[in-house]
Amino acid sequence: MFRAAYENAARKVDRDLVGTAPSRAQLHRWISGGLKRLPYTDHCRVLETMFPGWTADQLFGPWSDDLPPGVDRAVAPPRDGPLPLIALDGPGLPLAGVAAVFTTRAEFTYAMPPQVMFDDAQDIRAAGLSLNLLCQQYPDQRLRRLVESGTRLECLFLDPDGDAIKARECEEGYTDHYLSTLTKLNIEVLARVRDRLPAEARDRLSLAVYDETIRFGIVLIDGATCVMQPYLPQARGVDSPTFLLRRDAGGVGLYNTFEQIYRELSERSRPV
Structure with a gap:
């Protein structure tokens, strides 16, 4: 989410700065409070755009109850903790609840691993x-514990x-029933998890x-949170754009x- 907001800013x-977002480790150093000097100038320029009203010195300096002029306390960094991620759907940014957009599901899962969600x-x-x-x-044992x-x-x-999955296989160019086989396997995975649950918990996992x-x-x-992907013609799901939505x-x-x-889809579905 931070990377998406950074690239947008x-x-x-400067379009030449697109692709210069910090790595996960670098971001951790930024928010840990232990930097001895400010990040590179280009990083500071982007951060000051992400957090209007704040200078880089203020963002990386000690916390103060005195906010910069024109900065709302609601969007100020918290007193105890790291700087917050920028809210892409905040006041004045009518993005219909879109918190982040990723060009592929692979990029999404890198930024938002399943265990985090x-x-x-x-x-x-x-x-x-x-x-x-x-x-x-997401590991079977972890799912079972959940x-x-x-x-x-x-x-x-x-x-x-x-019939729909056969049509999708034709659209993606599969001739070996790949999607049907994979889907059967995944259903069996969750059915096995369900079978191994205590009797009182099995109703909590429905297929x-x-x-x-x-x-x-x-x-x-x-x-509160929705991860949504459109299915594009001739494109696998892992290669499709992914949207993170907030209620x-x-x-x-x-x-x-x-x-x-x-x-509505659930109402028309058939239990397994």
Whole structure:
């Protein structure tokens, strides 16, 4: 999320600075409070654009209750803790709840690993094709512990024996039933996890399939965060843009749109 905000600000400052966002380790050094001198000048220019009203000296200096003129306390760095990530959907930036955009799912999972999204979640609802984010990138044992601890998990897969998945295989150029086989495998993975749960926890993991033209991959977390991917022609899901959406307190925005799509898809699905 920080990288996406940084690149957006860099584009405004100087397009030659796009791609100069700090590494994860470098960002950690920035927010740890231990820098002996300011980052490079170009970094400072971008940071001052990300945090209007703040100079680089102030951003990396000791905390003070005296805010710079024109800076709202609501967007100021917290007294105890690192600098906050810039809010892309804050006041005056009507982005319909879009918090970050990634050009591919690979970039998204690098910035937001599955364990960061799921480890503390209490409610996860996912709909897509094979749901690799949950089934291939999040360990079975971790998933089992999550459900045992009280998390509710609902997964909607594209029916591996349906017509829609055959059409998608043709679109992506597969001739060996690759998507059908992968989806069956992932369903079996979660079914095995469910079977190994204590009896009182099994109802918290539900699996279902649907047979409709696939348009989006949707993951809803705790009724507040949505990870959404459109399915593009001839492009694998891992190569598709990925959007991180936050629920708008006023009941408007894209989170509500995709939650409604998920809800209607769930109503038309068939339990496994």
